[in-house]
Amino acid sequence: MAKDRVFVDTNVILEAFRTGCWAAICERYAVETVEKCIEEALTGDPTEPGRVDVPAEDLIKGLAARHAVGKKELATFALKHPECLALDDGELHLLAWLDANGLLSKVLVLMSTADKAAIVATGRLNGLDALVSLEHLAQNSGATRAQLADLKDHYRASWLDGIKVKVRFGIIP
Amino acid sequence: MLEQLSNRLIGYRVKAARETAGWNQEQLAGALGLNDRQSVSDIENGKRRLQADELVALSDVLNRDIEFFLDPFAVAGEAQFSWRASNELPQEPLDDFELRAGQWIGLLRWLREGEHGRVNPLKQSLRLTNDSTFEEAIARAEDLAHTLELGKVPAERLIDGIERKLDIPVLFVDTVKSPEGYSISGATCHLQDLGVILINRNETEARRFYDLAHELFHALTWDAMRPEHRESNSLEARGRTKRIEQLANNFAAALLMPRSSLEQLIDQRRVGDVAHLADVAHELRVSPAALAWRLFNMKSIDEATRQNLLQERQRPSTTGTPKRLSVNFTTMLHAAIDTGRLSVRKAAKALGMSLPQLAELFTEHSLSVPFAQ
Numbered sequence: 001m002a003k004d005r006v007f008v009d010t011n012v013i014l015e016a017f018r019t020g021c022w023a024a025i026c027e028r029y030a031v032e033t034v035e036k037c038i039e040e041a042l043t044g045d046p047t048e049p050g051r052v053d054v055p056a057e058d059l060i061k062g063l064a065a066r067h068a069v070g071k072k073e074l075a076t077f078a079l080k081h082p083e084c085l086a087l088d089d090g091e092l093h094l095l096a097w098l099d100a101n102g103l104l105s106k107v108l109v110l111m112s113t114a115d116k117a118a119i120v121a122t123g124r125l126n127g128l129d130a131l132v133s134l135e136h137l138a139q140n141s142g143a144t145r146a147q148l149a150d151l152k153d154h155y156r157a158s159w160l161d162g163i164k165v166k167v168r169f170g171i172i173p
Numbered sequence: 174m175l176e177q178l179s180n181r182l183i184g185y186r187v188k189a190a191r192e193t194a195g196w197n198q199e200q201l202a203g204a205l206g207l208n209d210r211q212s213v214s215d216i217e218n219g220k221r222r223l224q225a226d227e228l229v230a231l232s233d234v235l236n237r238d239i240e241f242f243l244d245p246f247a248v249a250g251e252a253q254f255s256w257r258a259s260n261e262l263p264q265e266p267l268d269d270f271e272l273r274a275g276q277w278i279g280l281l282r283w284l285r286e287g288e289h290g291r292v293n294p295l296k297q298s299l300r301l302t303n304d305s306t307f308e309e310a311i312a313r314a315e316d317l318a319h320t321l322e323l324g325k326v327p328a329e330r331l332i333d334g335i336e337r338k339l340d341i342p343v344l345f346v347d348t349v350k351s352p353e354g355y356s357i358s359g360a361t362c363h364l365q366d367l368g369v370i371l372i373n374r375n376e377t378e379a380r381r382f383y384d385l386a387h388e389l390f391h392a393l394t395w396d397a398m399r400p401e402h403r404e405s406n407s408l409e410a411r412g413r414t415k416r417i418e419q420l421a422n423n424f425a426a427a428l429l430m431p432r433s434s435l436e437q438l439i440d441q442r443r444v445g446d447v448a449h450l451a452d453v454a455h456e457l458r459v460s461p462a463a464l465a466w467r468l469f470n471m472k473s474i475d476e477a478t479r480q481n482l483l484q485e486r487q488r489p490s491t492t493g494t495p496k497r498l499s500v501n502f503t504t505m506l507h508a509a510i511d512t513g514r515l516s517v518r519k520a521a522k523a524l525g526m527s528l529p530q531l532a533e534l535f536t537e538h539s540l541s542v543p544f545a546q
């Protein structure tokens with residue numbers, strides 16, 4: 001049976017590596033992302049406290065696909081959804097690619113659950129139902145109890161559900 | 174909020190990129206395959222709504238990332254700065270710092286528009302011109318101190334008055350410093366719809382207030398007396414050079430040391446007592462040298478007293494280093510992230526911070542950290 005497609009952004013990649021559940025998730029799902037998220041996950045100051053080390057080889061090996069986002073896709077998306085320009089580059093590229101390919105309502109999308117702005121933007125694009133938490137995917141992938149317990153609050157299903165409710169009821173933004 | 178991507182803002186960036194490339198409008202029109210330079214002029218003036226293909230073409234021919242034209246925090250081609258910096262500070266670090274500061278100010282503008290839902294249509298200005306006398310600059314400063322109800326010690330309420338009553342944001346920042354210790358004291362940034370004052374938060378308290386009052390003069394007289402892009406931050410050098418800077422100095426001195434405050438604080442029986450005058454300077458949050466200059470110009474002290482007061486050491490500051498940026502800025506930033514209007518990484522990038530540093534900024538202002546750490 002074909003694996004479900006899941007698109008991840010930078011924050012989710014970092015948290016999956018920090019907690020050690022990246023490989024399990026990639027085994028269970030067809031994990032995809034855009035080049036900008038890969039770039040963001042692999043760069044940064046390695047001496048910074050709390051910095052998550054992401055081995056490039058492990059990241060690339062786990063991905064089912066990586067997508068380059070062209071200027072035309074970005075420009076079209078930005079002109080159509082200018083409110084999304086307050087997203088960081090990785091999230092913007094990811095949503096632009098999904099929008100350009102009409103996939104937002106057709107696949108499971110694991111967006112940055114650490115970032116409310118990405119959730120709000122996905123809601124504006126009618127993609128709220130496609131959002132799932134890293135906790136949900138990790139559970140389905142057989143992550144260990146310790147790995148699940150180690151997930152930060154913003155990557156948990158309960159946190160994401162709470163934000164989705166706020167978006168649906170117009171409490172935020 | 175910039176929910177509608179402003180054609181005007183894109184136009185500023187097109188113009189900036191074209192000028193950096195050294196092209197005229199005709200050349201750009203040719204490269205884009207447009208009929209004439211008027212089409213480019215319309216794009217730059219925000220009169221023409223660009224299509225995605227045209228943005229891509231602009232990105233290609235002007236050799237800029239597409240994000241350059243779309244970044245809601247960019248101020249390229251729009252922001253005009255006037256810096257107070259050491260003559261010895263090389264231009265390159267100042268230019269680099271200006272790019273960073275531009276992002277902070279672009280973010281601040283975006284946050285303000287999100288908060289208020291509109292741009293403040295009014296702009297405050299001083300009733301002064303290039304032909305105004307020093308006496309008139311002093312009189313306007315005294316009047317402004319009264320209008321803003323700054324009280325006996327104007328420095329104490331100055332920031333609040335500037336931000337709340339004049340609607341000019343004040344940002345306290347860590348500026349660049351050369352290995353030899355040369356630095357930037359402050360700046361005024363002028364946008365069409367916003368003026369912002371930047372102050373080096375690591376200067377002494379007296380210097381910070383003096384710079385604040387000085388920059389306020391530039392912010393309130395920008396249209397009538399546009400300052401140079403860069404001026405010396407040496408008080409002596411300022412006084413010797415441009416008339417605008419001399420007017421700004423007189424204004425700053427009178428704003429921080431209005432006659433009424435001096436009359437209340439200086440015991441006339443001790444007007445020659447430099448220890449007493451140094452205490453007054455300390456209370457007014459100005460340096461003994463600034464008070465000496467002010468009193469001498471008012472003919473309140475003689476040359477000998479002025480010289481003696483110049484030798485007096487600055488009393489230790491009563492307040493610490495100001496918190497980074499400002500309470501208003503940080504509070505608006507917190508709300509934007511917390512309500513999902515702004516992505517955390519986008520905010521951090523605009524501020525030139527890592528996520529832990531952004532978290533520290535919120536903690537410094539006694540705010541919760543609105544994202545996963």
